[in-house]
Amino acid sequence: MTGGFLSNEDRILGDAFLKDGYIIRAVEDRASLDRIQARMAELAAAQLKLDPPDDPKAFLDDIHSQVGPDKLNAFRLAMIAGINSEPWFRRAYYSLAEKTLASLVGNELAMQRRANLSIQLPGDESSLLPAHTDTWAGDSPFEVVVWLPLVDCRATKSMFILPPAANAKAAAKLSDYNDKGVEALYRDYEADARFLAVDYGQFLLFDQNLIHGNRVNAEKTTRWTFNCRFKGLFTPYADKKLGEFFEPITMRPQTRVGLAYKLPEGFQ
Ligand SMILES: O=C(O)CCC(=O)C(=O)O
Ligand SMILES: [Fe+2]
Structure with a gap:
């Protein structure tokens, strides 16, 4: 049987993931999470020419009092550039879900x-993302998303996903929506859509082959995710290629040996 040698722990986690299409867990490295949140708040304050905040979470939750919709995208891009230029950031991000990724995806990974x-x-x-799957837009079905809130995200301040059973119903009728559009798709499956409650301190890991997206944030505070x-690493790639979009992060020694190996020439 496929996966018959998995540990009990891996089997239980895997069954939960397959049933719901996602899992929500406490981050595996709280210090790294706090470091990321604190740095984001500092970057945001610097961008807005404010003093670094004492309470990063409250500051981020309230950023709409400092940034309006007209400036939001430029501000967001500056935040992305700032945090991605931190040499420790990707390792810290990975450490939040390291064991869960090993269990659900593998031990040789691309990020x-x-x-x-x-x-x-x-x-x-x-800045809304209508109902979609990443795979429709050129992602490989082998990809998962680790989704990380810097503030508590609930209801429309979070994202929605269609669990596998509802997603399968929608997928079977997808061609009906070529003309009607994805807003109609959302309406028809709205009752099945789960808005995922993910608080600061937790991460969400989801299967991006399932229909997901977001709606207007009707909460009083700003979402940061x-x-x-x-x-x-060795699962098939789609439009997002290794070396361009993805990078190997946990290649194992014998894989290095194998990739470097050249059969001796001229030896019979
Ligand atoms: O964060 C969201 O609301 C949607 C995210 C999403 O579509 C993705 O990460 O693939
Ligand atoms: Fe997506």
Whole structure:
């Protein structure tokens, strides 16, 4: 049987992931999470010419009092550039979900080179992601997303996903929406969509082959979330290539040996 040699622990986690299409867990390295959050708050304050905040979470939650929708995308891009230029950032991000990734994806992994950041101000309609799967847009079905909130994310301040059963129903009828569009798709499956409650201190790991997206943030505070893709290093790639979009992060010694090996020439 496939996976018959998995440990009990891996089997239990894997069954939960396959049933729901996602898992939500406490981060595996709280110090790294706090470091990322603190640095983001510092970068945001510097960008806005403010003093570094005492309470990073409250500052980030309230950023809509400092940044309006017109300046939001430039601000967001500056935040992404700032955090991705920290040499420790990707290792810290990986450490938040290291064991879970090993269990659900593998022990030789490729990681997205630059994590994305989503900032959603209360009531802002300008930066929404309609219902989609990443695979429709050129991602490999072997990719998962590690989604990380810097503030507590609940209801429309979070993202929604269709669990596998509802997703399968929607996928079977997808061609009906060529004309009707994905907003109609969302409406028709809205009752099945799960808005995932993920608080600061937790991460969400989800299967991006399932329909997901977000709506206008109807909460009173601003959403800050990272998303970053991981896949088995030797699983098939789609549009996002190794070396361009992805980078190997946990290659094992015998793989290095194998990749470097050249059969001796001229020896019979
Ligand atoms: O953060 C969201 O609302 C959606 C994220 C998403 O679509 C993704 O990470 O693939
Ligand atoms: Fe997505």
